[in-house]
Amino acid sequence: MHPMVKPALRRGWRDLNTVQFGMTPAHAMTLGPMDTATGSFLELLNGTRALPLLREEGRRMDLQEDHVDxxxxxxxxxxxxxxxxxxxxxxDTLREKTDVLERLRPDLASLSLSTPEPGGALGRLAARRSLRVQVRGAGRVGxxxxxxxxGAGIGEVDVRDVGRVEPWDVAPGGLPAESLRERRDTAARAAVRRAAPDRPPRHTRSTRCGTEDPGLxxxxxxxxxxxxxxxxxxxxAEPLMASGTPHLYAGVVEGTGVVGPLVLPGETSCAGCLHQDRTDRDPAWPRLVAQWRSGKAxxxxxxxxxxxxxxAGLAAAHALAFLDGASPSSAGARWETSLPRLNWRSRPVRPHPACGCGAAERGKGEHSSTDGEPRETMAVQRPTTVRRSKAGAARPTGTWRAHV
Structure with missing residues (x-):
């Protein structure tokens, strides 16, 4: 192990004896009171020294080995x-691809903030290279x-759509103007390849007609x-539900942007739950939907x-959070914002007992948003100074607190 204090967190001294790691309430923590030797020792935690060398350096600074550990x-x-x-x-394989890793340095730093275990951030970043995602729709959002x-390191991103690129499909970061009149899916896949840090090996899987790819x-x-x-x-969405494939909805309708719900089949609410809930609240809803769907596109x-x-950016962030093992707030909810005020709102999509997805029976999928709420203050004992017990053993003292 080569320990390093996470460089994504800025460090500052609140006073002569208290150091703060991080600036934002989501991640900031303070350490204190701290003696001078321990404060100086923190500077050695830069990832260039293994544990034996750190213990040796600690002894030179009059820090006990058990205190360092x-x-x-x-x-x-x-x-x-x-x-x-x-x-x-x-x-380890990703470390050998230095040019790829340099492209992904900001993503690695961000992952380190939400990955508590040492070395876990690079492990998750490397795991993205083995994932397969399919995007259905290659317009301005898709x-x-x-x-x-x-570009964030997902190994294989497939895009499905029909038709050819129209002038209004063109968008920065998406379909370029040079792709006009090309097949939409072909042009989108080319854009995906251009954005990729490299080209991990593709995994060929065959599926029967009418079934979903189990490797997605x-x-x-x-x-x-x-x-x-x-x-x-x-x-x-029935094939996705039947195969147990997680899926996320996103798009723009009449000046309103929508992200969610993220559907985990059998666990969280789905499109059927959304339809049933709207029907309960508005008896005219099925009649309206039938007219909209049968009308001229x-x-x-x-x-x-x-x-x-x-x-597109928010949907990608929710997708990456899920793929990295977290549970984003779009599971069981739709995030919406409308022009011109652009206030994001979370609209819960609860499992409906009349829907056959099974989420209501399992009692899962309830959504609660805590965005903007203060985190509870956490107090955990952490080593800061060393004092001697009667037996002569070094005893660490001090307190860590989440700074909000």
Whole structure:
């Protein structure tokens, strides 16, 4: 192990004896009171020294070996310590691809903030290279979203759509102007390849007609049709539900951006739950949906470029959080924002007992948003100074607190 205090967290001294790691309430923590020797020892935690050398350096600074070990252990348990050699075999392989790793340095730093175990961030970044995601819809939202996922290190991003690129499909980061009149899916896949840090090996899998690919980690539905964005068709998602494939909805409809719900089949609410809930609240809903779906499709919808890019970015962030093992707030909810005020709102989508997805029976999928709420203050004993017990053993004292 080569310990390193996570460089993504800025460090500052609140007073002569208290150091703060991180600036934002989500991640900031303070350590104190701290003696001068321990404060100086923190400067050695830069990932260039293994544990034996750190113990030796500590002895030169009059720090007991057990004090050094306890400090490192508690830094690690507080989520403030990284390991420049950790992460497992996949991480070792990624380290050898220096040009790829340099492209992904900001993503690695971000992952380190939400990955508590030392070396875990690089392990998760390396794991992205083995994931397969499919994006269905290559308009202003879908093509940009697919490129973002590819650029963030997802190993294989497939894009499905029909037709040819129209002038209004073109968007920065998505389909370029040079792709006009090309097949949409072909042009989007080319954009995905351009965004990728490298090209990990593709995994060829065959599927029977009418079935879903079991190797997909996530399917993201980004329809260009505004009706499909506003009211996702439960029938279209039946193969995904039957195969247990997680899927996420995103798009823009009439100047409103939508992200969610993220559907974990059998666990969280789905498009059928959304339809049943709306029918309960508005008896005219099925009649309206039937008219919208049978009406003439608009050739060009209201899809503001900046709003579409925002939706693509937020949907990509939710997708990456899920793929990295977290549970984003879009599981069981739809995030919506409308022009011109652009206030994001979370609308719960609860499991409906009349829906056959089974989520209501399991009692899962309830959504609660804590965005913007203060975190509870955490107090955990951490080593800061050393005092002698009667038996002569070194005893660490001091307190860590989350700074909010």
């Amino acid at each position: 306890a400090l490192l252990d508690r830094l690690a348990r507080a989520g403030l310590l990284d390991d420049t050699r950790g992460g497992g075999p996949a991480a 093509a940009v979203l697919a490129s973002v996922l590819s 980690s996530l399917v993201i539905l980004t329809p260009r049709d505004d009706v499909a964005v506003h009211t996702p068709d439960p029938f279209a 608009r050739r060009v919808g209201a899809c503001d470029l900046a709003l579409a890019t925002t939706v």
